[in-house]
Amino acid sequence: MVRQVLIWGGLLLLLFLAPLFLHGYSLYILSLGGVYVIATIGLNLLTGYAGQVSIGHAGFLAIGAYAAALLLARAGLPFWLGLPLAGLITGLTGFILLIPALRLSTIYLAVATLGFGAAVYEILPRWSALTGGHQGMRLPGLSLFGLKLDTDMSLYLLSLIVTVIMILMARNIVYSKLGRAFIAIRDHETAAQALGISLPRYKAYAFFISAFYTGIAGGLYAYVVGYISPGGFDLGKSIYLFSMMALGGMASIPGSVVGALFLAFLPFWLSSFRGLQQFIYGAALVSVVVFMPYGIWGFVRRWTMPDKLKRLPRPLRAVMEFVHR
Amino acid sequence: MKEMLEIEGLVMKFGGLKALDGVSFTVEEGQIVGLIGPNGAGKSTVFNLISRFYQPVSGRIRFQGENLLKLRPHQVIERGIARTFQNLGLFPYMTVLENLLMGKHSRFKSGPWSISLGLPRARHEERAFQAEAEGLLNMLGLIELKDALVSLLPYGTQKLIELARALMTGPKLLLLDEPVAGMNTSETQKMGGFIRQIRDQFGVTVLLVEHDMSLVMGICDWIIVLDFGRKIAAGTPQEVQHNPAVIEAYLGEEAPLSV
8 A cells, every 4th residue: 555655656746747857749748648548537437347338439529628618718717617517518418328328238339339429520510600610629728817828838737637636536436336336237237236226327327427537538638739620539539549448458547547648659659660650550559459468557467466466457358248248 | 924025926928938827925024935946937037026127917026015016126125135146146357345345335325426526425435334344254254355356266155255245235035046056065055054144143034046955955944836837835845845746846747657
């Protein structure tokens, strides 16, 4: 316990001091990393923990981003009010997916979520009165009590703080009756019901919480980048989030952090290998799948703490259970 | 003796197959009642009807005077009816302790907000239930296993943990679906002793489905025999063992001697 607090506390301190030795673009990438960490945790709570597959989460990311942008630009709300509100709005749209989720599961539910993501992607450019169409929207700068947050450093610190809060909340959720109920409906629906879990109710919680997380991530994305357009929220982005979850470790919060940062930074690290980027990127993904069957975090855990395997991430082959069970 | 569970004229069909054909029986408070019969007799169907996973064609199920048929599956536990499953209903990716805490699910009072925000109320409740689970594990001599992944444990131990989880719910009536299936003789004896202890110490009424006759005859106060969806006999172990209809159902009709 003491060791854990030291490790995580030290890491956190290092991250808060990062602006002292990182600048410009790398700080920006790290800020974006926070966005993906939050979104991946959101997806992991739904897919990794509750077993409800989604490959349409870019839709929630988009709703969160546009909601936060509109609340800031049109409604003039300060960001510290606009961001949680954008999360809540996105959380409510999560109930749209609850309707198919009460009837479908596995790959069939995945197709429905795919449709949701595609629908949001198609609606955005067409509802141009609200979204600015294909041109997208530029966000006004953020300010906190008259203080302008327009430097890479201030945006990075904002991203870091929000990310830490969201990680702590996720920890509370997964080690509670709520997290256990998610795992229960994933692994044994009948036993879960016999123990008093109402499937519609807990699926509703899972979709709301997941969409809320992804909405917060979307809002943060809009703030950090300062500009949003429909192009950033296509099917590719949904797959990207799914890969972050699966590679980091399914049903694992540290796994979500590691997976999101790994994939966010990979292109950045590979930028010096001109022409070989795509090849190395693909090879890296395949290596993780082949050599780390419990994801990157599972791999780390098995080497560093082999005696404490109780909350090991789920094996990647569990993805196959989404296809047929 | 007070009647705890009353089942009256239960009929259940799967397509054209009549799984239950007008079954009636009662379970009295404080008894251990065995539900036996050959494969396909309809024993598990009775359990799934009480657990509300199936809706009967006709008939009534009353628990402490309340009509159970108006409940949804997840509401049954709140009335005080817990069950175990024939092929284990444990959650394989949870630890032993977490599985036991699942038994307390419907007793938690803190909502999603206080849980997410980690409010003291939610933390306190979680710790209190954890302590209770640890106490039960202590009693079973399984406390060293509390942080073990449940799926890595021997089958007999898993069966015991599933029963402990059912106990965590604070049940009045316990439905055990083949509690000793796949167990060896010594494990069976241990489980039998434990079931008795549950009744004697916690005052829990038990209805169990089981094929192992040594267990059924050893611990049951009353036995109900089903065959092809009908009740063919009911009585004490002594009476049932010597009932010709029961012997016929289990061993088949006596073949006429040919000269």
